[in-house]
Amino acid sequence: MKRILFANVLIVALSVFFVAGSVFGLSEVYKNNIYDPGMLKPTDSVLKVKVGDQSPDFSLPAVQGGNVTLSQFRGKKNVVLSFIPAAWTPVCSDQWPGYNIAKPIFDKYDAILLGISADNIPTLFAWTNQMGELWFPVLSDFWPHGALASKLGILRSNGTTERATFIIDKQGIIRYIDVHDINERPPLEDIVKELEKLK
Amino acid sequence: MYQIIESNQDTKGKIKLIGIGAGNSPFEVNYFQETYQIPFPLFDDKNYDIHEMLGMVRTPYFFVVKINKDGTHKLTYTQLGGFKTAEDFLDLILKESGLR
Numbered sequence: 351m352k353r354i355l356f357a358n359v360l361i362v363a364l365s366v367f368f369v370a371g372s373v374f375g376l377s378e379v380y381k382n383n384i385y386d387p388g389m390l391k392p393t394d395s396v397l398k399v400k401v402g403d404q405s406p407d408f409s410l411p412a413v414q415g416g417n418v419t420l421s422q423f424r425g426k427k428n429v430v431l432s433f434i435p436a437a438w439t440p441v442c443s444d445q446w447p448g449y450n451i452a453k454p455i456f457d458k459y460d461a462i463l464l465g466i467s468a469d470n471i472p473t474l475f476a477w478t479n480q481m482g483e484l485w486f487p488v489l490s491d492f493w494p495h496g497a498l499a500s501k502l503g504i505l506r507s508n509g510t511t512e513r514a515t516f517i518i519d520k521q522g523i524i525r526y527i528d529v530h531d532i533n534e535r536p537p538l539e540d541i542v543k544e545l546e547k548l549k
Numbered sequence: 550m551y552q553i554i555e556s557n558q559d560t561k562g563k564i565k566l567i568g569i570g571a572g573n574s575p576f577e578v579n580y581f582q583e584t585y586q587i588p589f590p591l592f593d594d595k596n597y598d599i600h601e602m603l604g605m606v607r608t609p610y611f612f613v614v615k616i617n618k619d620g621t622h623k624l625t626y627t628q629l630g631g632f633k634t635a636e637d638f639l640d641l642i643l644k645e646s647g648l649r
Binding site for chain 2: 358359360361362363364444448451452454455535537538539542
């Protein structure tokens with residue numbers, strides 16, 4: 351701090367290195383295209399699965415093309431499912447860009463990340479394009495609407511999903527569930543801590 | 550920009566950079582700093598305490614603060630959004646702060 355005081359000019363760069371937890375710190379990249387729903391009921395669903403359960407298999411269309419099926423990773427990769435409630439909303443718009451620079455962490459723990467929302471493919475395409483190139487598949491649980499979210503018990507009463515993270519091991523067993531307060535972004539270290547346990 | 554500042558005798562020691570991660574935990578800031586080998590100090594601001602004091606601006610946002618000899622300081626320039634080249638941005642800062 352002493353060195354800084356001796357300087358003539360201090361440049362303070364305010365940025366979101368990872369992800370923001372609300373409309374605060376929202377990236378300028380999105381300009382005025384982010385719809386702020388205000389504070390929402392933290393959670394609005396009842397889980398239908400629990401840690402230790404075999405995860406239901408699913409196959410969902412990806413923004414990048416084709417379908418991604420959970421069982422294709424069986425015996426090969428740990429799988430992190432990151433459900434975000436809706437495209438073009440504040441917290442979600444900073445959550446995945448944060449994961450996008452954390453690929454080495456997922457690689458370290460032999461994990462793949464699957465980003466999922468109940469938005470349709472065109473919406474997810476336009477929205478994720480603002481984030482630059484994502485290294486992980488972005489999947490649409492749009493039709494039948496929120497079918498996977500409903501099976502897991504994280505479909506909210508308005509048709510969006512919870513802000514939820516599931517970690518599924520290579521045997522297809524659910525090892526971690528975090529149905530987070532929808533208004534807040536889960537910190538990266540929560541995922542890291544759980545992936546560490548799978549080693 | 551850090552490299553330019555440090556390699557020029559006219560600016561070295563006269564301009565310092567710090568970064569603040571709005572909404573970022575210490576773990577996230579450390580990861581970012583190590584991954585991108587950021588050579589200047591970064592501060593976490595998980596609960597947006599600093600961010601609120603700075604007016605809850607969008608990011609990235611730059612504040613240029615001139616520190617006077619008597620210890621007082623003055624905000625001389627602010628900018629929302631990134632910059633095209635470090636050279637141009639530094640040039641602008643030098644002019645706005647009266648260092649050039």
